[in-house]
Amino acid sequence: MAFEPPRRLVRTLSETYGESVAGEWLGQLPGIAQDAVERRELTVERVVAPGGGSSLVVLVRRPDGAPAALKVVPPFAAPEPERAALTHWKGWGSVELISGSGGALLLERLHSETSLRSLPEAKALLEAAGTVRKLWVEPVAEHGFETVAERTARQADAMRAATDPQVAPLVTAALDARAELLAAGTAELMLLHGAFRQGKVLSGDRAPWLAVGPVPVVGERAYDLARLVRDRVEDLVAAASGASATRRRVNKLADSLDIDRERLRGWTLFRAVESGVRALEAGRRQDAELLLEFADWL
Incomplete structure (x- = not known):
């Protein structure tokens, strides 16, 4: 599947980090997302749109069929603090982190439309x-x-x-x-x-x-x-x-x-x-x- 970034993501990253920095990462995003999916043996359902302003969120299923959400964050948006905070909260009041490394976080599936x-x-x-x-x-x-x-x-x-x-x-x-x-x-x-x-x-x-x-x-x-x-x-x-x-x-x-x-x-x-x-x-x-x-x- 083509991992096209939603317009909100393109606009916000460009405004926040500059078109040059954002554009380079957005150009690489389809390959980055595909690699994250393949390494985790995930089945892709769809990209969440309009989505957020700092990451691509993809609804996926894990190898056992369980639903999850894959969040792909650019390195300049500092994904590590988010991973550390979610690890510390352990799902208490927050979405649960299933696994995470680099700029790819596999998260509990929530109802993004609500x-x-x-x-x-x-x-x-x-x-x-x-x-x-x-x-x-x-x-x-x-x-x-x-x-x-x-x-x-x-x-x-x-x-x-x-x-x-x-x-x-x-x-x-x-x-x-x-x-x-x-x-x-x-x-x-x-x-x-x-x-x-x-x-x-x-x-x-x-x-x-x-x-x-x-x-x-x-x-x-x-x-x-x-x-x-x-x-x-x-x-x-x-x-x-x-x-x-x-x-x-x-x-x-x-x-x-x-x-x-x-x-x-x-x-x-x-x-x-x-x-x-x-x-x-x-x-x-x-x-x-x-x-x-x-x-x-x-």
């Missing part, structure tokens, strides 16, 4: 909170994962280089919030999903809901929850009560998971502005405007 976004908002947030709570565990000693301070330092450098003067006030506010959060410090040092949101929680057979696609990082829980706060941002921005609804969501999520409200608000601001600036630089102005309007409410 995420928490299919639920009403209140129910989705409740289930999301219950799922992410399971993932927050202490990392092993000498874990090797990136820290929140390290990840956000790289992001802060990119934000300072933003060329649109209209976003300068929000960028300054976001950078100030990050500096204050890091200066105040926290005793928490937990293994975090790193990209947790409703779309990253899929329906499963072993458990009702399981997280996928971690970009693991070590730090405080408020950082991990911050991305979830802005889920369905298009609905928030479209509503007349969007600003007040956003603040209520921050408070409700913080209280339900015993997280400091102001720390969650600060990380939500930083992460929303960082995503908005990145969208602007990639030419996705509509996405950027939604994110930056949301950030302005915080």
Whole structure:
């Protein structure tokens, strides 16, 4: 079978890593995927489309007929931390890792067409909170994962280089919030999903809901929850009560998971502005405007 990369994967990799780097790997992808399938003696069913933005996901069957999903990740997207995090979680709150080496991960088959976004908002947030709570565990000693301070330092450098003067006030506010959060410090040092949101929680057979696609990082829980706060941002921005609804969501999520409200608000601001600036630089102005309007409410 031809392992054609979905358009979302092509677009996201090109925006994130540059067309030259992404294009070289995408050109090699059919051969890489075929080799991964043959080495594991898998039977291919289909490529998941539209799929994710950082990997090719193929629905397969193992030699014994059991269903699974093969995830092929480019080396520049750092597949090793994901493998290490899934190994540490052992399927508790997350998809189970069956085997993995290099950039190919063989995973438990979930229902990729059904995420928490299919639920009403209140129910989705409740289930999301219950799922992410399971993932927050202490990392092993000498874990090797990136820290929140390290990840956000790289992001802060990119934000300072933003060329649109209209976003300068929000960028300054976001950078100030990050500096204050890091200066105040926290005793928490937990293994975090790193990209947790409703779309990253899929329906499963072993458990009702399981997280996928971690970009693991070590730090405080408020950082991990911050991305979830802005889920369905298009609905928030479209509503007349969007600003007040956003603040209520921050408070409700913080209280339900015993997280400091102001720390969650600060990380939500930083992460929303960082995503908005990145969208602007990639030419996705509509996405950027939604994110930056949301950030302005915080």
